Amino acid sequence: MRNKFFPIITFAVIIVNLETLVYAQNLDAIKAPAAMRSGRATSGNPYNNSDAWHFKPGETRQLARLTGPGEIRHMWFTAFSENIRHPRAFVLRIYWDGSNVPSVETPLGDFFGAGNGMQAEINSVPVNVKSFGRGYNCYWVMPFAKEARITLSNESDEFEAGSHFMIDWVQYNKIPEAGILYFHARYHQDYKPVYGEYYTVFETRGKGQYVGTVLSSQNRTGHWYGEGDDFWYIDGEKKPGMYGTGTEDYFNEAWNMRVHSGLYTGCTIFEPRSIDARVTAYRWHIPDPVYFNKSVKFQLERTGFILDSVGNVITSHGHRPDYWSSVSFWYQDEIARPWCTFPSYNERVNSEIVIHLPKIVDKIRHSAGVELRVNPYNRATYTKPWFQAVNNNVGEWIEIPFEIKEQGLYSMSLFQHLREDSGIWKVLIDNKELYDVGESQIAGGYEVDKVRQMSPDEINTTLDFYNIFMKNEHEDYIYGQRRERKIGLFEFKPGIHTVKLLCVGSNPLTAEHGSGRLKYNLTADVISFRKFPDEGLKEWINKVIRDAKDE
Structure with missing residues (x-):
């Protein structure tokens, strides 16, 4: 019996020791004398709250030029833009010791653990991202002998962008004997x-x-x-x-x-x-x-x-x-x-039609029981103003127009703005069910990759706009959370199309304190249509089928 449990006990001890080791190393370092001087490069200024640097389309700016020997200990960024793929548009480059070749060359989002122009939180040793994917922190130690030069580029050819930043570093008295x-x-x-x-x-x-x-x-x-x-x-x-x-x-x-x-x-x-x-x-x-x-x-x-x-x-x-x-x-x-070779921005992202709902509210049709609002400020949105469909009843609807110029297969996403006062809404395209237009990819009680084998009544076509992720924090109650939600894959011909959202119910958790009345509102930020890269896909699958038969 003792031998049976020994490996399990040993494994648990190793896990605890690894976590302890991370913190012990930092605590050891801060109590030891050091011949160093601390410094910071920052976008901040001591005069007002205009602390962000702004970048025109295609613009590169030098964030810091540090004199060595020394090392970067921490970098913090929070970037923003109307470009929903700005994590792929912003490119971080770092040059060591006068070299014209960047040793760091990567889109900002990918460096911080979220690819494809998306945003995500991460809580790891060298990289830590907070604020629903908006607060980037890097703790990789980056030593240099003579000089460190750091640049940030907005490689979008269409959208302006901005970023706050702080780069914390130390300067040595001399290069360590072990070298760098x-x-x-x-x-x-x-x-x-x-x-x-x-x-x-x-x-x-x-x-x-x-x-x-x-x-x-x-x-x-x-x-x-x-x-x-x-x-x-x-x-x-x-x-x-x-x-x-x-x-x-x-x-x-x-x-x-x-x-x-x-x-x-x-x-x-x-x-x-x-x-x-x-x-x-x-x-x-x-x-x-x-x-x-x-x-x-x-x-x-x-x-x-x-x-x-x-x-x-x-x-x-x-x-x-x-x-x-x-x-x-x-x-x-x-x-x-x-x-x-480092690819261009347009090579790093899919071609995408992006509609910011606060900007087209005058084009959105709606039923008589819905009031459309553009509220002045919300930090969880891309443009700060935020779109809301105020509604008290099941059966009300809104209809959003969009134009397709090039025929093809498109992946549709809705950037929901999840709040405690929002209902459940059904998605239709051109007044048709999703499964009649293409492939619904809204998860819910079935394997999404088998959706083409399912009967219509098994396929989920509704979205819950209630904030199930609420953590009882100030920001969640006041601002809500933005989440990119995949709707599905659809073949569109050129022309004007519509997305209709029809209220079909409400999450029981929306119940108003005291009265118990349910809420049915809808808040959303962006709807997008990414051109799906299906070139050569049929031929590829056919080759797999032939190879499988030969096995």
Whole structure:
């Protein structure tokens, strides 16, 4: 019996010790004497509250130029724009010791653990994001010998943007005797996958240690995308000296992924497993760096389940056509040359039609029982004014027009503004049920990737606008929370179309104190239509079918 329980007890102790170690190291450091001087580069000013820096479309601004030797200890940003994909538009670059080659070159959102232009909270050791994905904190230690230069670029060609920032650093009296390793972070994407080829996460020549991965996927077919193993080729190995058992296993998950955030691993985004599902996961190799002396190459198989056109599984380990992007984090004894080309902003995002509802309120039709309002300020929205449909009855509706100029398959999202006074609303397109127009991807009681096999009465077509995430905080009660909610995938022809939202009920939790009266309002911020990249998809699936028959 004692032998039976010994491994379990040991495992629990290790977990506690790892968490204790993180805090103990910081407490050890702050009590020791140090020959350093603290400094800060900031967007703030001592005269008023206009602390943000503003960026025109395409503009790059230098945030800091620091004189070494020293190291960056902490960076904080909070960025904003009417561009709903500004986390992919803002690009962070850091140059060490006079080099004209950036050692850090990555979209801001991806660096902080949220890909595909989305936002998410993360609570890990080196990266911490608060305020529903808006408050970026970085604690990677970044030493330099002579100089550090930090720039931020707004690479959108359409929208202005802004950011507050603070960069906390220390200056040494001299370079440490052990020398320094330069911090690197590089973004890579492969949106033209080749059938059967692995995805390269990282590659470099030199000496150093690999310390982290952020991987994002835009899934171009439904079901599970992550059966691929990880392969490491260290110091010129022809065969991988290290390899794993699956994509989610590399991220220390098991049997699928779930949204969570831990000290060293996490999954910040995981949409229902349908076509166009977006996923982001991270792993920090802080307890287990991957050391290399000459070179290293890190790849992932891009394999998983493949479905046919109605949702039947063809194979559980087929080559997948997903769009992958990643940020690799490492330290190296020299400034590394870029191993991949940095793509333009328009290459990093899907083409997207974006409608800010407060700006088109005069074009929104509605039933007689609905009052449309544009309220003056809400920090949870992209434009600050916020749209609200005030309603007291089931059966009332609003109808939002939008124009499609190019025929194709579009992924529709509604950025709900969740509040305690909002109801449940049914979604229709061109006055038709979602399942008559395309593929509903609103989760609720069924497997989304099998939606094409289901009868209409099984498919969810409603959205609850009540704030189930409320934490009884000041901001939740006053402002609510913004959440991007996938509606589905639809084929649209050029012309004017409509989205109708029909009130069908209310969450019981909206009940008014005292009277018990339910609330039926609707608040939302943005509706968007992303052009889904389906080029060559049918041919790819047909090749998987042929390969599966040959097995």
